Amino acid sequence: MRRRHLTETWLVLGVSLGSSAIYALLRIVDRLTRPEALSRQTAAMNTSVTPDRPWLDVAYQLAGIALALVPVLLAVHLLRRDDPDEPHTMGFDLRRPGPDLLRGLALAAVVGIPGLGLYLVAKAVGLNTTVAAANLVGAAWFTVPLLVLAAAQNAVLEETIMVGYLFRRWSEAGWGQWRVIVTSAVIRGTYHLYQGFGGFVGNIVMGLLFGWLYTRTRRVMPLVVAHTVLDVVAFVGYSLVKPHVSWL
Template identity: 75%
Template structure:
């Protein structure tokens, strides 16, 4: 005899989301908060500090470094598998329900590219303004040693970031918090604030910019019910940031 799953209470639903965040982006938010406190309490101004991303672990041993990078990408995606597993307890087609599938590749790609264009330039302007006013660090977006696999790994890192953030922060949390009875505005705002908080390590420009991005992405998701375009947009933004920085950092002084 097959037993039907017992519906989770509101408290259980919220507790579940806290636990999922606790092993993923919520933990990143805590570390990010500590990072910004550390930067603010240093002698140098915030805009005189550099935040390094996508750094080599063993630059003198490229194959081991590659292994570190790939393992890090895979492990970072485990919370995504966990979130989808939990959603599938309620319905077997949970991936389809949140739009994390390939049913609409052309539409997802088109919407994602438009969204990336709409977010990219204002985001760059906000970063420049925040840095000019001393509210943000300099972001060194790619610091891998120069190898044949550098660009492919940076692209994979961008995809990993996009899948992790959009599936959990939008697809999973929006589903669970709505099931718990939260209003749509409360879900959108809470998710956006958490998104901003785990970018605090960059400075306050990163915090505000990602809250704005979270509000926009959340609003779009409530209309489309698909995380696919969000993943595309986020991937494009990160690929441009990571690969662009890696290719241009030795040619444009303002990047460093």
């Protein structure tokens, strides 16, 4: 049973964030072996696919968001074979909207402000790229809704897989609590390596905090709320502020 659970987790990671981690490792090697310094490179996110045809670009963005959530459905499906009450068991539901929202907002504030500081310091000392968080072309009405959806998709994917699913399966495989927390956090940091080492370290710290909190609350929703808020601020805030400042 333990081997089955471990094999299952590596397969789920292989079709989701584990593959992202591998590509991020290759990307950081690529960046470090370029002539220009890491801090002079840009990591672009949320980019337009067909900027000359907005209607098709919207279709591409929506398809990308929807397909990125398929591993979440897979993970929940696998868990439900043993526990029909999932995803409620991991706390991914709307049974406690008030407390989940308040905890998520507080957690976003705790993580977001130091996270921005770490990014700026890492960039200043040459250990991080310039992260261009929103690159949808134009200022059409759908830009902000798409960025909000992308933020929510990231949050649901990462927190349900990296915390709700993996914590359950690795615990069932006999792993200790801190082994689970640290392994999940390191994988989380690794798939952000494409941004540079600031993103790597920052997301490991975030993963450690989120994992520790989950072991005490057994609710993923506050983590999803916090992650969504962080990404909405990053994506939408970047698109609004970048034209007016030089330090982003």
